[in-house]
Amino acid sequence: MLILAMISTITFVSMSKLSDNRAIIRLINIYTILVLVLDSFLYTLFLNNQTYTMMGELLMFNSFTFYMDMLMYFIMMVMSSLYGYNLYNNNLYKTLFEPKKELMMLFLMNMLGALLMMHSNDFITLFVSIELQSYSIYLITAIYNSSYKASKASMLYFFMGGMLSMLMAYSMNTFYSVLNSYTLHTLDNTIINTLDLNLMLMALSLGLLFKIGMAPLHKWLMSMYENTPMLMTVYMSLMPKMSMLSYLMLSNISMNSLVMSMLAILTLLVGSVGGLLQMKIKRLLAFSGLTNAGYMMLLLLLNNNEFSYLYYMTQYSISHLAMFMMMIFSMYYINYINNQYNPIMYVNQLKGLMHDNAYLVLSMAMVVFSFMGMPPLLGFFGKLNMLMSMLNNGYYFMSIVLIVASLMSALYYLYLLNVSMQDKNNMLMNSNETVSSVLSYMLSSLMMLMTFGFMYNTLMMDMFNVYFN
Incomplete structure (x- = not known):
C-alpha cells in the first residue's frame, strides 16, 4: 500500500504542476487512512504474539511491529496534513514556506525505509532500509538549505552517516563470515558468547544509536536541526529515532548492558544539562529529544518490557x-521574523505570547507538564510505567538517574513556559490571521490524548494483556 502511494506520488510529481499538488496530499492521506484500517485488521489476527516471516525470512511480523506501523502511519498523516495546509493556505504560512512538490515523495521514501527496518529479519534488508532512511533524510535536509551554515550541517550529517554505515557494514560482514548467514535469528546468546562476537554486536548497535544522535556524537544533530526548516525538523527529529530504537527493542541485537547503561546515563546527562544552556528554541527541543531518547535507551536494558516502551514511545510522539505544532501556530503572533524557513529561532521571541493567545499558552503548558511527567497527563504514566519496570528489574541506580534527569530537564521546560507568560514584547503583534480549523482540530485531538492519559493507560494496558500475552 505504501509502495503504491509512492508510485502514485512520483507519477503526480512528474506529470503535474505545483498547483496540482493538492491532489498528492489528498492521495497520501487516503492511502494512509486505508493502511491504518488494514493494519488494524491485521493486528487483530496476531493476538497470540507469534512472529511470522515471509519472503524467505527477509521480513518478520508480530504484534509489536503492527503497533509501531500504526503509530508511524498516524505521524505520517499528521505531517502530510501540516504540509498540505502550509502549501495552500493564503495567509502567513504562504510567505514562510517555499513549496517543494518533491518533498512528499522524500517523506514516503523515508517512511518506507522506517517500515522495512521495523520488519527486517535479515542483515541485507536491515542495511538497505537504514540507507533508504538516511539518504532521504540527507535530501530533506539539503532541499531548503541556501546558507553556508545550513549546507555545512547537511554535509556533516552526510559524512557522519557514511562513516557509521561503513561501521555497520563491517560488523554485518564479520557476522556472515563466522555464521554463514545473514538471518538475525541465528544471533542467539549461545552462539554470540561462543564465538565472542560481542564486539561486533556493540559496533552494530552503536552505529544505529549514533545515527540518531545519541551522546557523545550528538552535536552534528543539533546543528542540523537548527538549520532545517521547522516543518522538516518535526519529522526528522522523530521518525528515525522511532524506527531505530524500536528495532533495537525488537531484535536480538543487543550490546553489553554496562555499555548501554553508560551510554544511557551520558545521554540523559547531556540532554538534561545541555538544554539549560540553550537560548534557541529548536536546540532546546533537540536536547529535550535527546533526554527522551535516553529514557528509551534505559528500556532497552530490560527484557520483555514491550508495554513500557510502546507506551512511552506513543506519549512522546x-x-x-x-x-x-504550537511552535508553528506561534508564527502568527511574531512580528520579527528571523528568516524564511525558521521564523521563530529564539525563546525570547515567545515573550508575551500569553497576552495574544492565552489558549495557545495553556496548550503549551499542558505539553510542558506532560514532558515533565505531571499527573494526570500522558507523560506521567509513561514515566511511571518506565520507573516501575526498572525497579521491578533491580535497576535502582538507573531509576535514581531517571528521576534526577527528569528534575533537571524540568527547569528548561518551565523556562520556555515562563517566557511565554511574561510581559508583552514589541516583537509580538495582534495578528488578524486565524488558525485553520483543520489544524485546530488536530491540535485539540492531541491535547485530548494527553489530558485523558489515565484512560489511555488503562485501555492500552488491557489491549496489551490481550495482544501480547
Whole structure:
C-alpha cells in the first residue's frame, strides 16, 4: 500500500504542476487512512504474539511491529496534513514556506525505509532500509538549505552517516563470515558468547544509536536541526529515532548492558544539562529529544518490557507533535521574523505570547507538564510505567538517574513556559490571521490524548494483556 502511494506520488510529481499538488496530499492521506484500517485488521489476527516471516525470512511480523506501523502511519498523516495546509493556505504560512512538490515523495521514501527496518529479519534488508532512511533524510535536509551554515550541517550529517554505515557494514560482514548467514535469528546468546562476537554486536548497535544522535556524537544533530526548516525538523527529529530504537527493542541485537547503561546515563546527562544552556528554541527541543531518547535507551536494558516502551514511545510522539505544532501556530503572533524557513529561532521571541493567545499558552503548558511527567497527563504514566519496570528489574541506580534527569530537564521546560507568560514584547503583534480549523482540530485531538492519559493507560494496558500475552 505504501509502495503504491509512492508510485502514485512520483507519477503526480512528474506529470503535474505545483498547483496540482493538492491532489498528492489528498492521495497520501487516503492511502494512509486505508493502511491504518488494514493494519488494524491485521493486528487483530496476531493476538497470540507469534512472529511470522515471509519472503524467505527477509521480513518478520508480530504484534509489536503492527503497533509501531500504526503509530508511524498516524505521524505520517499528521505531517502530510501540516504540509498540505502550509502549501495552500493564503495567509502567513504562504510567505514562510517555499513549496517543494518533491518533498512528499522524500517523506514516503523515508517512511518506507522506517517500515522495512521495523520488519527486517535479515542483515541485507536491515542495511538497505537504514540507507533508504538516511539518504532521504540527507535530501530533506539539503532541499531548503541556501546558507553556508545550513549546507555545512547537511554535509556533516552526510559524512557522519557514511562513516557509521561503513561501521555497520563491517560488523554485518564479520557476522556472515563466522555464521554463514545473514538471518538475525541465528544471533542467539549461545552462539554470540561462543564465538565472542560481542564486539561486533556493540559496533552494530552503536552505529544505529549514533545515527540518531545519541551522546557523545550528538552535536552534528543539533546543528542540523537548527538549520532545517521547522516543518522538516518535526519529522526528522522523530521518525528515525522511532524506527531505530524500536528495532533495537525488537531484535536480538543487543550490546553489553554496562555499555548501554553508560551510554544511557551520558545521554540523559547531556540532554538534561545541555538544554539549560540553550537560548534557541529548536536546540532546546533537540536536547529535550535527546533526554527522551535516553529514557528509551534505559528500556532497552530490560527484557520483555514491550508495554513500557510502546507506551512511552506513543506519549512522546504525541507530545512531540503537539509541541512543534504550537511552535508553528506561534508564527502568527511574531512580528520579527528571523528568516524564511525558521521564523521563530529564539525563546525570547515567545515573550508575551500569553497576552495574544492565552489558549495557545495553556496548550503549551499542558505539553510542558506532560514532558515533565505531571499527573494526570500522558507523560506521567509513561514515566511511571518506565520507573516501575526498572525497579521491578533491580535497576535502582538507573531509576535514581531517571528521576534526577527528569528534575533537571524540568527547569528548561518551565523556562520556555515562563517566557511565554511574561510581559508583552514589541516583537509580538495582534495578528488578524486565524488558525485553520483543520489544524485546530488536530491540535485539540492531541491535547485530548494527553489530558485523558489515565484512560489511555488503562485501555492500552488491557489491549496489551490481550495482544501480547
